[in-house]
Amino acid sequence: MSDQEKDNITPFRLPDEGSGENKETFAERLRRRKDELSSGGSSRPAPTWQSRRRTLAALVVESPHHSASIARKRADAARALDGVEAVILAEDLPPFQNSLGPDFSGEPLLAGDEVFYRGQPVAIVVATDEATCLQAADALDIEYHTTEGIVDLDHALAMKSFHGDPRVCERGAAKPTLSEAQKTLRGSFKIAPQESCLSEPLSVTVRPVDNGLALNIQSKALLPTSVRTAAARAADIPESSVFLDSIPLAGATEALEMEPVRLAMLATHASIKTGSTIQLALSSEHSPLTRGRRHAVQAGFEVGFDEKGVISALNLNLSLDAGFYVADSATVMDRAMLHADSVYAIPNLRIAARLCRTNTIVSSTLPAEGAAQGTWAVEEVIQKVAEAVDLPPHTVRESNFYNEEKELKTTPYGQPVNATAISRVWNQVLVRSDYENRIKEVERWNKKNSTHKRGISIIPIKFGLGDPRSERNAAASIIQILADGSVLVRIGMVDTNDGLSSQIQEEVARHLGIDADSVRVILNDFDVLPRATPVIGTDAAGLVLRSLEEACKKLLSRLREVALQLFAARGQTEIEMEAIQFSNNSVGSDISPTSPLHFKEVIEGAWRKRVNLVETGYHRTPNLWWDPDLGGGWPFSSFTYAAAVAEIQIDAFTGEIQVLRLDVAHEGSPSVNQSDRDFAQLMRSFTIGMGWVLSEEPDSPSRERDHYVGEGISGFADAPFQIFTDRLRPASDRSSAAGDPCGEAPLLLAISIREALWDALRSFGLDASLEIDLPLPATPPSVLATCKKISQQLREQNEEKKKA
């Protein structure tokens, strides 16, 4: 590399899409790469058979500081070590390659002269084994001059360290109404982050194939096609030459969306440099790079209401910790904003959200990211309003609902709300839980019991299915009918172990009128289907099911023709094509007096007549749009509604919490036989929410020591003692019904536990006159500390009264 080229490498540069290099066609690029390889004129060595046989270990060297300038980077000693194959620093990357790509807002792949968060990759060391890698990493001479970084939200807000301007979504006039309101309340609270806690360390394997002209990549990722795009860009080969071996996941929290992209790019560079297979690992399984982190939020509010608790105006400000480089935070911010009205028809509502820049890394792929924070914020406000007017929170909630009789029929951004569905789940859960009586029982219990206090609460939720980034709301699928009438379905979507394949089986079988057993579903197929559907934050299952429906329709219309011909051959010419039905493995018309055809017979006929039995399905949600500048749009394919009642008990000796009973009413998926799947999804999602609310203490970024966060994931014995769920049929008609209403939405229901906690604390003496902050997560130490604070403040109040 010449000196001039070196000067061109600036860490923040985005790939120059407009440059001539990128305009070359694939053919040209391939030819160029082949020429380079054969002439040896390339900076990149062609892998020899010896190098291809080897598998090398690579390790990412991470910055140990939040914020520092790098005064010196020397790798000579490390490179000289036995067994070390390569050490790659920012300077060693090919020109224009030191960038993570547009999604990462200019984050460099390897840090240049400065590091901006702990864990930021500074170098990659490649060696024969992991131990040597560690040795080499130690031998690297990197001198950091630390500077004071911004490590938390408070600090960022104080320093006015933001990414861009706030986004606003508004209806009515919040400010003037606030000044006229009977009562007003203002305050702020924090919503803690949550971490993904992968149970297996994140690793990526990159294997050069086809003489270095193609790559094979193995990684656990939620969006493997983005890994493919990134690796292709890093290797400067067409995407079609990158093959993905993706690994099925144990759950949606077992992988990340953004981080595998980074690792795949790093591993690809290492693989190109050495011509060998690279197994890339991180220095520690606690590395910040393996953590998906739910955005921490600081919420400020000003709310106007009357003595019945009916809210006339709310001004809500959400500040999200977006880390130093923005990954997907803008969407998270949008989702938080778009959920901050929840099910409440607040006539004058102003929701403002902005991203704070801190010296941390935040990339989130947890279920209901954004939506959970937004819903949380408004529920917390309502809880405070209820306290101020001294009414039970559920009455205040109910009087603020979107309601058939109220004028407001849409969200502040203009998407219609189904008010009937809200009251349906709400009333259902009220009945199921016997709420009124249970409140009285809880009161009775708390009166006679001084050591264990109970609390109960009810929460309704509205969850938007779909992603505000409309390009993510599309799915492709392929259906093949084989000669014997069995069916192969291919889906370009990561298998997150949520039982989707059984739902696909059911739906495809229903469309084609055959047995579910004869349908085989292949998830994780990215070679055949180039467009992967993101599984988190989108209505992925709904998209896939609708694309399949479309494919089935096309196939059926062809098969109908075949059937018609077969009937005609039998001499039954009176049958009309439209009347031919497919059900129970038979094909025929209802009016037809004669026996129908077997599905297999039709397929056999189609086979002989050379009818195409392969069909692709493609679905994109129609009419999706979201304009963040306007604060308006139709960002979700639909809403799903649910409500939950939670009853908890606090042990006043230890602060430990047990969830006694949970009642849920929710909308089910449109498939008839999927109640088990819906229930399983609901429980998994709810458990993640419960951990967030109760036990998962996030690692504080100011702490230098590694801390094992996974310990807080709630255990088997922490699950609610009793669980009752009512699965209601989707409110809207089948065609527009939600595909996967239980995938992420139930996470929001865990907020009911938090509200129940507030309720229990009231029996410890908490009321509106006290200044009490309930920490999140409500771990035993923090609950006990809160109880202590309550009694302390009550004592002070009494003393003051006595003095007066």
Next chain:
Amino acid sequence: MQSWFSFELDGEPCRVESEDTHLSLASFLSQLDPCFSSFAHHNPWHNSKLIVIGDIENESHRFRVADAGLLMMPMLAGRQVWTPEGIRNVEPDHPVNLALQKGNFESGTEREDALITLMFEGYYRPDLRRQGQISDQFDAINTRTANVPAIRNAAAQVFASTEQLRHEAAQKAERSGQESTVWTGKKDIFGDRFTKRLFQINERTTLNYVDKSKRRFYRPGTLVEMMRLKAEYPSAQIVAGGTGLTRLGKSVEFSNLISLEGVKELNEIITTEDAWEIGSAISLTQIAEKIGRELTSFNKILRRFGSRAIRNRATLGGYLATAWPYGQLAPLLIALNARVILLSQDGERDAPISQFYREDGGTITTPGEIIRSVIIPRANAGILAARGITSRLCDVYCAAPKRTMSQSYATGAFAVELRDKTIVKAWIAYSGIAKSPVRVREVEEALTGKPWTESTVFSILPILNQAVQVEDADASDTLTDYRKQLIVTLFQKFYYQHPTPSSTDPVSLTATGEFAKLSQPFFDSLSS
């Protein structure tokens, strides 16, 4: 010495040759076949990989779940191992497998692994009879990917069916005049493929194994042999269940290993009129099975100790030797007035548990010594009466971030011996608040001679607060405050649950029974 050993893997003999002594079963399996590839990633706290061991324990044949990542290969010599794959792929289907095919538990085979092994063990567990025990059985499961209520339902059904099976076998035995055959592991009442093989295991064999790097793994059969080996290889590491040792992972260079599992003398519980002598190599699960009925507090604290797979392997000796500051058993052992017996070439010596720990976090064992056994005095009415005691109240309390599988904030165990209403002697002990378990003698003395009343307890609390210091350099202020508070509140809880001299069984404060039906049996023989 031999450079190979064999064990039975999924019903077929498996010969292991010159593998490392410390190679874990999880690594071994992950290299064996792609179907075990998930075993390569192992984390005992978050992602445990469970298998079932078939073994003979004091003449009973038992299936026990264990964590494959915490098992060293030579430990398996002569035993049977059933992997989830092996349990699943049997014709006809095992009832447990059938139960899991319905419903959406953790769809996909690999993720059902932990579930199927735990359910399998529970199926053969004679002491698993009540709903409340389901949580203890399944506490190793990662709830983020599991469906807890569905598992509870399926488990209740499966366990009810085995209860019925046992019940019928017992009735049949009664009719024919034989002794009760409720499955004790001494006679096969199931007669399925798994138990048939299980009953083919004979005695635990001795093993002298050497691996390719000349490291040795000994499993001696007698105490004499074991002491000889200890003298011959002074630097050798003693292993019992291995749960503590393997947790350290790759960072430890293993030397020669001497396993206590084959030593007869260390693997028995001797019950006498006034005490139990518990061999140091017996698993916590076995102890609970033997003495838990009489000593309910031991069962109670075990419910919050690790997970089922860990309790099945962890031993009392191993627990004491590692001296983990957050360990939950030590305070109870102190409150029970237990003694530990140490053995060396020079002979035996014994010490109360409270003096077994040094203040700096170590123990008093010298390099040549091993822990032979723990003696726990029994406290039945006759024994107490002989000493002029009318009742003994003893209980243990623990506060932790969650119910199981977490490091506790603090554990407190308390005991008072009463003559009528007067306290004759008291025991107050904590762990988790300093480098080693703490016994608060100052308060114990202050209690002596006073009546067991609320006012006594309240008068003692300030002394308790003063007497105990919380030392944990790593902890935040909130946590230190919390622990300080726990010292007092745990003792208060003890009083509230045992308010009168006659309340040897704790008074329930929570009344959660109405929600959970924890004591409801799976199978009610009267109703059928």
